[in-house]
Amino acid sequence: MVVVTRHAEKEADGTADPPLSAAGLERAARLAGIFGSGGRGLGIDAIFVTQWRRTAATARPLALQLGVPVITVPADNLAALERRIKDDYRGQRVLVIAHNDTVPALVSLLGQGAEVPPLAANEYGTTYVVAIPRWSRPTVLRLSLP
Numbered sequence: 001m002v003v004v005t006r007h008a009e010k011e012a013d014g015t016a017d018p019p020l021s022a023a024g025l026e027r028a029a030r031l032a033g034i035f036g037s038g039g040r041g042l043g044i045d046a047i048f049v050t051q052w053r054r055t056a057a058t059a060r061p062l063a064l065q066l067g068v069p070v071i072t073v074p075a076d077n078l079a080a081l082e083r084r085i086k087d088d089y090r091g092q093r094v095l096v097i098a099h100n101d102t103v104p105a106l107v108s109l110l111g112q113g114a115e116v117p118p119l120a121a122n123e124y125g126t127t128y129v130v131a132i133p134r135w136s137r138p139t140v141l142r143l144s145l146p
Helices: 022-035 053-066 078-088 103-110
Strands: 002-006 046-049 070-072 094-098 126-131 139-144
Touching (some): 022 053, 046 078, 053 094, 078 094, 078 103
Parallel strands (some): 002 094
16 A cells, blocks of 8 residues: 655745745644554555655655655656665555655656646645555545645
8 A cells, every 4th residue: 555645835935945834843743644544554664755844844754753765756756766665675565755746747647647637836634545546447536634
């Protein structure tokens, strides 16, 4: 199972790699509460983030809570990310924290062409769960997290 979500809210500081805003830090803590409540045996097994610090900052509270690895991948190579998830993490629970322009594309890729609408620039709570069974087509569930 792969959970794909966008990084939390970022500061509008005019830089290419802004930190999370206060609202973003709160969202990251909520994500840790949502995905970390099952503990190590019933929670996320690995977290993928991009090279941008806002994705790592979104992942940090959950990774610390669960003690799971945070794996950094290039934001512009979704095919390599898909292969790595399917080859190295099949059957595990993976969280991917991406960007508003890559979340729909990655979900579509993992979901074998699932139609996923674009995320708005101010849309942070939309999260997708992609179930990737071994012998049948993947299924996609869309959630709106607080």
